[in-house]
Amino acid sequence: MMKKAVQLFKHKAFDLRWALLSGILVGTSYIPFPPWALLFCYIPLWISVTADNSPLKKAFWSGWTTQFVLSAIGFHWIAYTAHEFGAMPWIISILALLLFCAFMHLYIPAAVTAGAWLQRKFKLSRIQTIFSIALLHALLERIWPVIFDWNLGYTLLGAHIPAYQWADVIGFAGLSAVILLCNAWIAAIWLGFRESSKNFVQIAILSVVLVFFVVGGHFHKTRWDQFDQEFKTTIIQANIGNSEKIQAEQGRGAQEFITRKFTSMTMDAFAKFPDTDLFIWPETAFPDYLDQRLLNRKHTQILINSLTGMDKAIMAGAYSRSPVLDPHRDEATFNALFLIDSKGNSLDAPYLKTNLLAFGEYLPFSEKFPVLLKWLPFVSNFGRGTGPRALSWNHGGQSIKLGGQICYEGLDAHFSRGLAEENSDVLVNVTNDSWFGRTSEPLQHMYMTLARAIETRRPLIRSTNTGISTVIWANGDLQQTSPLHEEWSGEFTVKYRKNAPITPYVKWGHFDWIVLLIALFGIVLTGALNARSRRP
Structure with a gap:
């Protein structure tokens, strides 16, 4: 046989x-x-x-x-x-x-x-x-x-x-x-x-x-080699481990550790790069809510007190809680991207993640069949945002449009086309790839995200928790890349063209x-x- x-x-x-x-x-x-x-x-x-x-x-x-x-x-x-x-x-x-x-x-x-x-x-x-x-x-x-x-x-x-x-x-x-x-x-x-x-x-x-x-x-x-504007940004890669991320998400004690790590690394980077205009933290870097009405929370106060003396803007991945929905419902919490000053004040309304990751951030078919959430209560079920939206940052006397993407959204070419149509000057992708270890995924994910810069001809800043963080200009010139699974901060000059023309791909798609x-x-x-x- x-x-x-x-x-x-x-x-x-x-x-x-x-x-x-x-x-x-x-x-x-x-x-x-x-x-x-x-x-x-x-x-x-x-x-x-x-x-x-x-x-x-x-x-x-x-x-x-x-x-x-x-x-x-x-x-x-x-x-x-x-x-x-x-x-x-x-x-x-x-x-x-x-x-x-x-x-x-x-x-x-x-x-x-x-x-x-x-x-x-x-x-x-x-x-x-x-x-x-x-x-x-x-x-x-x-x-x-x-x-x-x-x-x-x-x-x-x-x-x-x-x-x-x-x-x-x-x-x-x-x-x-x-x-x-x-x-x-x-x-x-x-x-x-x-x-x-x-x-x-x-x-x-x-x-x-x-x-x-x-x-x-x-x-x-x-x-696309010609630029008429620029600013300096510093990416903070704190290399938070998965166990700490899970503990923070479940409110089991790592929130203060993570908050202090990001704030201390940011202050160290500020001392090293005092001419930086914008600091960028990765996806869910701040392990709590950053909504304006919730600034009195413990970890938000730690953030504000730790950044005293740094008059710079910060773009940070964090959580947002709906003021309308019952706060005890999963859908009331959003994976969000905030633009704040060092006192925690919002410089624009946060962007709420729209393209959620199946099983990681939502349960497929649960929107039509809510009973699935009762059967599988351990699956995360975040609220869903309303689509591509650029955040406005007033810097140097002008408004810079920052098109936010959270992790998985950087793989969606249609989503980035929407950001370009929203007149984004620069695309900003925040990601947490810590779940993939030292496999080939971080490199694959990086290049597939950077591709959006070429399709839209907007520079793209990529800030990750564990790597690979980098910046690519609209002409395809890739700047330095961060190491994998190491604490790191790096300053970049982001060159861009104000009111850059819409590319044929953005206009017509596939x-x-x-x-x-x-x-x-x-x-x-x-x-x-x-x-x-x-x-x-």
Whole structure:
């Protein structure tokens, strides 16, 4: 029995070897790895599923294998997070990772299976089918519900390849579509070489396209090299551990320790960087409410007394409590971003986080089915804000618009487009990545957040609890980055353009989906007409 099982496994593994290879190529080409296989990572999968009219079942399982492997490589930190954040035993945490890998990126097998079906239904050629799969993949990855909304476009920023500069036109999802279509193009050239040796024209054209995107991106950047305003900001990274964060959230004694740590580090940084205009604390750095009507609370008074003599503005992640809702209800508390002076006075109304993290900050479907909150009372259920909003900071005789993002919101391109449309001069992202340890997630999260600066052409300040904190200018120039899991403070000069123009991406969004859809219909129609003309 065991011998038969081993033989079956070997047979299936051999049958899915090209899908397995694609999973490895994609997984090892994403951040933090260099994008060494970026232009051919999906080719083994696509070529294997379009050969000899293989069954749709095989196409699906081939795509599933690819997405499982790349998910296990790229998102291995899910297990660590389940253990650290969810307090699950390691065996359960590993099972959570396996479930994530099994279901989270099903748009990959969906695109492959749909492409294989189109091949049979409309008599598409093998090359037409591969391009159809690439187009379907590009379209589906934009609408598929995922927790960590990644795509291959981010690898360009992570590797500092200037092609990422085109994101202000088509977004990083658009860059991902270009990469997928290059994969299809190279696959077509490969198949053409097997049938004919006269494909050098195709190679030349593809080379010109790639040079245009890379070299053209370098020159495209130059229009954003001009700035007319600047200010100095200092980021405070206090490196608060998870146990202290949990104790503070539950009101079990760590609030004073955390408050004093942030205030003492801020005063030390003020002595070191006296010309700083704005200090920035990360997500939920202040472990209590900062609302104006609640300034008499113990920890708020500690903050005010500790910052005496520092006449500077502070942007701090903290909690806000609704004055309307019952304070004993979970929904009455918000994850918020405050802009205050050193006496705790609000310089503008706080921003309340809108895009909440499933299971970490809200229970999915609980808004329609409140009974779920009674069944699962241990799941946090924060109040939800009303959307992107810029905070106004009066500095140097002018109003500077600071577009706040709290953690997860930095991954939402649509959210940052909204901040740009609110005339934000600078984007500010506050984050707590302490739940991910020393995995690849902090680096992935950093680059995916910094991408919003390129799409909107607004500088972005990223302040984190444990790293990685940094600043990126609107032209894509990345400044110094903080170390991971260390106490640190750093001063940055934030250069920006007042009333910066709205980018095509902010104005139109992912308008290129129309082009992708038209191209897909064109391929299907062409294949169908050609098949019809071949009938006797």
